Amino acid sequence: MREYIFYFLALVSVISALMVVFSRNPIHSVLYLVVCFFSIAGHYLLLNAQFLAVVHVIIYAGAIMVLFLFVIMLLNLNKESEPHKPIIIKFASVISASLLVLVLIAAMVNINPAADSHPTLHTIGMVRELGDTLFKEYLLPFEISSVLFLTAMVGVVLISKKES
């Protein structure tokens, strides 16, 4: 059963990722990207990483996609205004993308999946484990990061406040 779900999700994510690149209409691209993110969240669930899956859906499929849609609407992209790229750029991008794939394959070849059978590995992504570590061992960094966000918010206020 698990395997069938994995193959289904893998198929969905690869096809939707390809559609992101190949579809002409930017809105369609973004919607396919949403599908892609959801299927990747499914992969996280299969790997027992519930928290990561939820965060992935909330942040990527939720917040970031809305941002993308806003930007696309504001930019008013359409087929006519799309610049035609010269052949040399296409050539260069194909070469660099293939190089990246080569590097990734070279890195993946040496991974030995049997080494991953650590006993705590199956529960490490669960919400309970995460909360335990976050609020016990890493309490101080967790709390202090709120100061970081507060700084960023006060900074935004300072830079964008209207002169009175």
Add this chain to the structure above:
Amino acid sequence: MLIELMGLRKILIPFTILGLMAILYMNFMHWNEPAESYYNSMYLVNRTTTVFNGILLVFALIIVFLSANFYKDEQNHWSDYLAIYMFAVCGAMLMVGAHHLLMTFIGIEILSVSLYVLAGSNRKKLESNEAGMKYFLMGAFASGILLFGMVLLYGATGTLHYEKLSTFLYSHTTLNIGFLYSGLILILIGFLFKVSAAPFHFWSPDVYQGSPSLVTAFMATVAKIAAIASLYLVLNQVFVPLHHLYDVVLIIVSIATICIGNILAIIQSNFKRMMAYSGISHAGFMLVGILAVDFNHWDLIAYYAAGYGIANLIGFGVAIVVFKSMQNENISAFNGLFFKRPILAVTLTIALLSMASIPPMAGFWGKYYVLSAALSKDLLLLVLIAIVNTVLSVYFYFKVFVAIYARRADNTPIDVSGWYKGFLILLTLVLIAISLMPDMIARCL
């Protein structure tokens, strides 16, 4: 900001100063107690961190005093500015006290984010916007590199805790070499960017020049000393077993930093840009200190940092009022200062003499200690280059003296209040005091 809503803007600065003094008192409360770590040993309190945090707090106090004058014209932003300064100090103290690389990173980020905002806080000036943008882009990359280094280190060792890391490094010398070495190099790069050492110094002159002067003073003192102290603590508490790896890197980087800082400072005509390059060269000297000083003699680095910081703050304290009246940030703004405002001229002279390390001043003793430590480690070439550069550096500080004493003054008056002058005189007396008693201070620590 709460205080502003209640309409109590007048008590804002005294309140901040009281708060800082309370923290300073709490900081030194543990003076005679043994080292202790808090919150699952995320935060360490011992003699070293207490002294470095004390230095940072004193500098923050001075900055808050100066800010009352500097932000006089923008009173409706006072609370925002002060809040961000205080967050930055919080980040700096976390960097020093951190006992876990995650804490170090969060401290660095709090400090950097505050500084990005402050650098771009003068919205109407194009240079300030440019400074904020440049600092943000470069700093974000440096933070990314630092974080990636930590990730690789975690991959190699399975922990980021200082003590666990150091026991791991002592017991496993050959495991996962690639991850470990690349992680160490990336962490070093991140830190060297933050202290503006030579190959990663390009942001510093532009950002120092463009930022509002008080922010520049803050960057040159609190931010730089926090980064130096943090690098020193990380290297000495964690990476000592690998010192044969990073020693060579630090030797080359510090030679390059000292040379580039001093040689490029000579051709500057903008005072803040010149101070940026002089700050780069001082960072180079502090790197020599990190390299050569044993962990038991950390007080030498603290002494250097304190002398450098106070001299810098006096220099910027004078420069702020002069620039404000002259509407000009070049060295020529100081023309004939001695005939207009003799007290400002004399305090600036004493501060710059200390930075140029003329013998009885704190700057001289700091360099003397650092270089003699380097000599005892047989770094003769490094010491020779450093001494030649010290002599060179006297030249560009004397350009300011020539402007102060020998050039003709124009008629623009320089407004400065009585208490501001009194405060600068007090700082100068403190500088003279720590210059005259280097041994006693080192013994107290």
